[in-house]
Amino acid sequence: MSEEKDRELRALQAALAAEHAAVYGYGVVGGRIGDGRRAEAVTAHDAHRARRDALVREVKDLGGRPVAASAGYALPFQVPDSAAAVRLAAELEDLSLIPI
Numbered sequence: 001m002s003e004e005k006d007r008e009l010r011a012l013q014a015a016l017a018a019e020h021a022a023v024y025g026y027g028v029v030g031g032r033i034g035d036g037r038r039a040e041a042v043t044a045h046d047a048h049r050a051r052r053d054a055l056v057r058e059v060k061d062l063g064g065r066p067v068a069a070s071a072g073y074a075l076p077f078q079v080p081d082s083a084a085a086v087r088l089a090a091e092l093e094d095l096s097l098i099p100i
Helices: 002-030 035-061 080-093
Strands: none
Touching: 002 035, 002 080, 035 080
16 A cells, blocks of 8 residues: 555544544434434534545545444543533534543
8 A cells, every 4th residue: 555545544544433433422412412402413413424434435445444433432521411412512523532
């Protein structure tokens, strides 16, 4: 594999790992978000799933094996209610979850 292709593959894998984390996080958000923000959360969740799926295809197209999602991710704070779910959604857009 060329050095350029290898760099591209590593970047795609990093982006894919971030999308796995976002999809996981929106699962938590969806369980806590209030009805008034639910449609917005579903839209964001669907967008991250679509990006994840596109990245899987891109990694495969380059001959790579897509990085798997972790079994769980460490949330940056507890999410006991809708307000915390909204804060988590904002964090997810920064893609800051860490696999556990």
